[in-house]
Amino acid sequence: MTSMTPTTSMTPTTSMTMVQALNAGLRRAMEGDPKVLLMGEDIGPLGGVFRVTDGLQKDFGEDRVIDAPLAESGIVGTAVGLAMRGYRPVLEIQFDGFVFPAFDQIVTMVAKHHYRSAGITRMPIVIRIPYGGGIGAVEHHSESPEAYFAHTPGLRVLTPADAAEAYVTIQQAIASDDPVVYFEPKRRYWDRAEVDEVSPISGSPWTSRVLRRGSDVTLVAYGPMVRTILEAADAAAEDGVECSVIDLRSLSPLDLDPVVADVQSTGRCIVVHEAPVMLGVGAEIAAEVTRRCFFHLEAPVERVGGAYIPYPPNRFEQHYLPDVDRVLDAIDRVTAV
Amino acid sequence: MTEDVIRLLTPEGERIEHPDYPLEVDADLLRRLYRDIVLTRRTDVESTALQRTGELGLWCPVLGQEGIQVGAGHAMRPTDYGFTTYREVGIFQVRGVDPVELLHLYRGVTHSSWDPRRVGLGIFTIVIGSHALHSVGYAMGIQRDGADEAVLSCFGDGATSTGDVHEAMVFAAAFNAPVVFLVQNNQWAISVPVTRQARAPLATRAAGYGIPSVRIDGNDVLAGLAVTRTLLDRAREGGGPAFIEAVTYRRGPHTTSDDPTRYRDEAELDHWASLDPLDRLRRHMERVGALDPEFVAAVDAEADALGELLRETIRGMEAPDPLRMFEHVYAEPHRQVTADRAAMADYLATVETS
Numbered sequence: 224m225t226s227m228t229p230t231t232s233m234t235p236t237t238s239m240t241m242v243q244a245l246n247a248g249l250r251r252a253m254e255g256d257p258k259v260l261l262m263g264e265d266i267g268p269l270g271g272v273f274r275v276t277d278g279l280q281k282d283f284g285e286d287r288v289i290d291a292p293l294a295e296s297g298i299v300g301t302a303v304g305l306a307m308r309g310y311r312p313v314l315e316i317q318f319d320g321f322v323f324p325a326f327d328q329i330v331t332m333v334a335k336h337h338y339r340s341a342g343i344t345r346m347p348i349v350i351r352i353p354y355g356g357g358i359g360a361v362e363h364h365s366e367s368p369e370a371y372f373a374h375t376p377g378l379r380v381l382t383p384a385d386a387a388e389a390y391v392t393i394q395q396a397i398a399s400d401d402p403v404v405y406f407e408p409k410r411r412y413w414d415r416a417e418v419d420e421v422s423p424i425s426g427s428p429w430t431s432r433v434l435r436r437g438s439d440v441t442l443v444a445y446g447p448m449v450r451t452i453l454e455a456a457d458a459a460a461e462d463g464v465e466c467s468v469i470d471l472r473s474l475s476p477l478d479l480d481p482v483v484a485d486v487q488s489t490g491r492c493i494v495v496h497e498a499p500v501m502l503g504v505g506a507e508i509a510a511e512v513t514r515r516c517f518f519h520l521e522a523p524v525e526r527v528g529g530a531y532i533p534y535p536p537n538r539f540e541q542h543y544l545p546d547v548d549r550v551l552d553a554i555d556r557v558t559a560v
Numbered sequence: 561m562t563e564d565v566i567r568l569l570t571p572e573g574e575r576i577e578h579p580d581y582p583l584e585v586d587a588d589l590l591r592r593l594y595r596d597i598v599l600t601r602r603t604d605v606e607s608t609a610l611q612r613t614g615e616l617g618l619w620c621p622v623l624g625q626e627g628i629q630v631g632a633g634h635a636m637r638p639t640d641y642g643f644t645t646y647r648e649v650g651i652f653q654v655r656g657v658d659p660v661e662l663l664h665l666y667r668g669v670t671h672s673s674w675d676p677r678r679v680g681l682g683i684f685t686i687v688i689g690s691h692a693l694h695s696v697g698y699a700m701g702i703q704r705d706g707a708d709e710a711v712l713s714c715f716g717d718g719a720t721s722t723g724d725v726h727e728a729m730v731f732a733a734a735f736n737a738p739v740v741f742l743v744q745n746n747q748w749a750i751s752v753p754v755t756r757q758a759r760a761p762l763a764t765r766a767a768g769y770g771i772p773s774v775r776i777d778g779n780d781v782l783a784g785l786a787v788t789r790t791l792l793d794r795a796r797e798g799g800g801p802a803f804i805e806a807v808t809y810r811r812g813p814h815t816t817s818d819d820p821t822r823y824r825d826e827a828e829l830d831h832w833a834s835l836d837p838l839d840r841l842r843r844h845m846e847r848v849g850a851l852d853p854e855f856v857a858a859v860d861a862e863a864d865a866l867g868e869l870l871r872e873t874i875r876g877m878e879a880p881d882p883l884r885m886f887e888h889v890y891a892e893p894h895r896q897v898t899a900d901r902a903a904m905a906d907y908l909a910t911v912e913t914s
Contacts, residue, residue, distance in 0.1 A: 260704075286704055292734050297693055297727035304697020307682060308705070328724075331687050332694070339671040340683055342888035376889050376897070400891035429895070476895035 236417035244386035244418050245275045245351075245407065248393035249313065251420075253283055256311065259397055262289040262298055263315030263351075272317055273353060273412055295325035302348050303332050311347045313397055319354040319406075320363025326371075333402045334377030346402045349393075354382075355447045355497050356544055357410035359537045366534050367498035369446075372404045373474040380474040381428055382406040384449035386416035388472070395428040408447035431478040433485065437465030440554055441485045443508060444495040445471040448545060452495055455550035464554055474504055482508065483515045490521035491557040495545050500528040522560035525553045564761075565775050565807050568782040571835050573843025575782075583786035587850035589634075593781050594845060595859050596630045597838045600653045602863035604812075606870045607663060611816040615874050616666040621812030622649040624779070625744055627837025628806040630654055631784025632712060632742055635792055641702075642681045642712040643695040645688075647744075647810075651714065655679040659866060660873045669880045688749075689715055689722030692741070696728045699737035699795075710738040710795040712788065718749025720765065721757045729769040729801075738795035740788065741766075741803045744778060746810035751823035766803035778808030779837040809835075882908060 239247065253259045261276060261283075267290035270277030280288035291298045295316060302312035316322045322329070329350065336346045356365030373380045379401050383389035389407070396403040434449070435456055442452040449470045456466040467485045471477065486492045492512050494505035505526040512524050527545045535543050566578055575585070604622050611619040622629070629650025636642060636655070644651055652662055652674075662673045672683035682698070685691050695713030702709045719725050720743060732739050743762055747754050758765070766773035774791075776783045784806060791802040809832040813820050845851035886901040 292727070292730050294727040294730060296724055297731050300690065300693025300724055300727065301697030301700060301731050304694040304699070305701045306697075307676070307694065308698050308701025310701055310704070324723075327687065328690065328693065332685065332690055335671075337891055338888050340676070340888075341670060341672060342891070343675055343677070344683075345891050379890075379894075401894075478895065 234419055235421055236419050238415050239386050239390070239418045240413050240415055241383070241386040241389045241407070242273055242275055242412045244390035244416070245393055246277055246279070247418070247420060248390045249276065249279060250282070252313070252394050252397040253279070253287065256397075258309060259311045259313060260287040260289065260305070261313050261315065262291050262302060264291055264293055264298075264317050266290060266315050271315055273409065275351070275407075276315065295321055296328050299325040299328040299333060299348075299350065303328065303336065303346065306346050306348050307344055311397060313349040314351065316350060316352045318364045319352055319366040319368055322350075322352055322368065329372070329378070329404070330375050334375045337401070338377055345400045347397075347400050348402045349396045349405050350402070351393075351405045351407060353409040353412070354406045355408050355410055356534060356537075356540050357447065359540070361537070362534070365537070365540065367496065367529070369404075369406050369474055370498060370503050373477075373504060377402070378475060379403045379429070380406065381472065382408065382446035382474065384408070384446060384470050384472070385411065385414060387418050390418045390420070391424055391426075392428045392472070394424055406446055410447050411450065414450070429473045429476050429478060431481045432470040432472055433467065433481050434470055435466065435468035436485075437467045437489070439465045439489055440491040440493060440557060441467045441469065441482065441489045442493050442495065442550065443469045443471060443482055445474060445504075447497060448495045451545060451547060452550055455547045455554070458547055458551055459554050464558060466554070477507065479508065479511050479515075482512060486512050486516045487519045490519050492516070492520075493525045493527060493550065493553045493557060495527045495550055496529075497544055498529055499531045500526045501531045503528055522557040525557055527553045565777045566783050566787060567777040567780050568786055569780045569840055569844050571840055573840055573845075573847055575844060578786070581783070581786040581790055583782055585782065587848070590841070590845050590848070590850045591855060593630055593634065593785070594838075594841055594851075595862070596633070596650065596653050597626045597781065597841065598859050598863050599866060600626045600630065600650045601838065602866050603649055603653065603659045603662070603870070606867045607666065608812075608816060610663070610870065610874055611666070616663060617668050618666055619816045620646045620814070621810075621816070622647050624809045624811035624832060624836070625746055626650045627781040627840070628742075628744055628776075628778040628784040628808055631781040632714070632788040634785050635788035636680070636712055637709070637792070638680065639707075639709050640680060640712060640792060641698055641709065642714065643691040643698070644681060644684050644714045645716060645719075646684050646686060647716070648684075648714050651681070655681055657681070659870060663870065663874055667874060667877060669877070689719035689724040691715070692719065692725045692728035693731070695739050695741075696731045696735075696737050699732070699739040700735055702738055703735070708796055710740065710792045712740050712742055712792065714742045714744065716749065717743060717745040717747070717754045717757055717762060718752065719743075720762050729766070729771060729803075732801035733769040733771055736798070736800040738798075739801045740791045740795055741771075741801065742788065743803070743805045744808055745805050746778075746808050748810055748814070748820075748824065750814040750818060751820075761805065763803060763805035771801050771803050773803035773805065775805045775807060778806030779835045779840060781837055781841055
């Protein structure tokens with residue numbers, strides 16, 4: 224089911240970028256359920272600034288692919304009303320840094336409504352957010368705000384690492400009766416993978432994926448950093464250090480059982496994300512891994528991530544963003560103990 | 561009292577006609593309006609008393625605003641949908657919200673007070689203005705369903721300053737959504753007067769969105785009924801959104817935690833008390849012979865029974881099972897909620913057995 228599973232010659236697959244895979248996943252969800260509708264800025268004739276919704280308004284009409292006024296709170300707030308009416312809105316926030324005008328509606332209304340209504344009213348809303356840096360963008364276009372949302376009970380948070388994952392999990396997010404904040408790693412939008420459009424969608428998206436097994440260090444990441452830690456594992460292997468690689472995939476719920484099981488074997492754990500390390504997702508993982516693996520650890524849990532600064536101007540981002548060398552540096556630290 | 565408002569009943573209870581808002585009124589309708597205002601007022605008085613005696617954490621008094629609320633509530637069809645603030649006790653009454661259930665929220669055992677499917681009202685939000693957007697989204701859903709329904713979206717003068725109300729007006733206009741915005745301008749947002757929210761009448765804002773608006777006497781139940789009904793009909797027929805500013809006054813505190821003597825001249829109250837919506841309706845019913853003593857006594861008895869029911873039920877409520885707080889966070893199981901619930905259950909078991 225995962226992209227790391229070698230496809231057999233019997234399963235026809237298509238090479239797609241993540242943008243194309245998301246587009247195909249959205250199309251399939253819309254074909255499967257007339258209550259699914261899309262809303263966002265510039266998602267109609269333009270197809271979205273990243274073209275994820277390319278061609279969908281033409282095929283599904285303006286009532287189902289809605290070009291919204293330029294108002295993020297309005298997009299999320301009206302989606303709450305549409306959900307109350309029985310629709311399943313899939314929203315596009317144009318860039319990570321533009322989600323904050325909608326933060327109140329997401330945290331106060333979308334996240335809590337099922338709870339507040341004692342389970343009567345469901346909020347099957349998907350909020351798609353292109354996130355993360357690495358594309359040389361201007362301010363407010365490279366942020367990683369996932370911890371805010373994962374910290375909010377009532378929301379689910381998913382982030383695909385590659386095109387095959389994106390094709391499947393966007394459909395699973397839309398099928399969820401809970402609201403899902405769906406973070407798309409924009410620097411991986413143009414990476415290709417083999418996508419299986421034929422097999423039925425199966426498996427739970429709310430679980431971590433073990434992509435590689437190694438005996439020395441457990442590397443944990445999600446979204447854009449999964450490719451980075453896979454490359455780091457390759458490089459470390461050349462130096463004789465064998466790493467496990469785990470893609471968390473879901474940040475809420477968090478599935479730490481595979482991480483804990485692996486660290487109990489390796490004794491070393493490194494968490495990698497673009498967001499600032501301070502109070503980030505890695506802090507929760509480090510705390511839980513330390514609690515549950517205390518007597519197995521050979522070294523402190525390391526976190527590799529952004530500094531506690533706003534996302535810097537893009538001429539700095541090669542230094543701000545974790546890369547293979549910084550992961551290897553952390554591997555050196557935990558194996559030196 | 562402003563004079564540039566639409567009015568179908570004078571403060572003396574004299575019926576006047578308005579060419580744009582005709583209304584057929586018979587004794588039965590007057591009695592239903594009267595009953596709903598009296599029962600709303602009794603819920604209000606009893607709830608304040610229950611808060612004062614420590615049975616409720618909070619209450620939001622409605623005294624003075626029952627006219628527009630009961631009128632607007634009667635303007636809705638059963639199939640229409642409403643979004644309100646916490647203060648629309650008159651609309652709750654008309655739509656059939658169980659007053660006991662209403663108080664569950666203020667008792668602190670739930671975050672909402674009714675099943676929206678049964679009464680056609682979204683559960684209210686305490687964050688001011690947020691639900692204006694939900695109203696418009698719901699109305700956009702009605703459009704997509706091709707349904708013969710409309711939405712009534714209620715908020716106050718303070719909410720008109722929020723970005724969400726602005727965005728709601730933008731979306732409603734852009735999509736021609738079947739929604740009627742009803743602003744109860746009760747002059748005060750806690751301690752801040754409406755002059756701090758706007759320097760022109762609130763109704764004039766709608767023009768900037770291309771939304772027609774009217775300003776009505778909010779203490780005139782018949783004007784509230786006629787104008788809201790006309791504009792809901794218009795919205796249902798595809799005429800698009802409309803905006804009503806109902807000029808009224810909050811004669812009580814903002815909530816039971818508020819102290820209005822710190823910010824407003826109590827002499828204002830005498831003026832607005834003279835414009836009381838129930839007195840006005842009563843005067844009119846006396847004029848047309850619709851207020852016989854047997855009917856008045858029957859409504860009073862019903863109100864007494866309601867008060868007793870509220871007192872007995874709320875005072876007798878037991879504390880909720882602590883593990884209930886883990887219910888309905890998600891529609892589908894969530895690993896962290898499950899784990900936290902189990903940990904709490906284990907802890908409670910330890911406490912209970914020690």
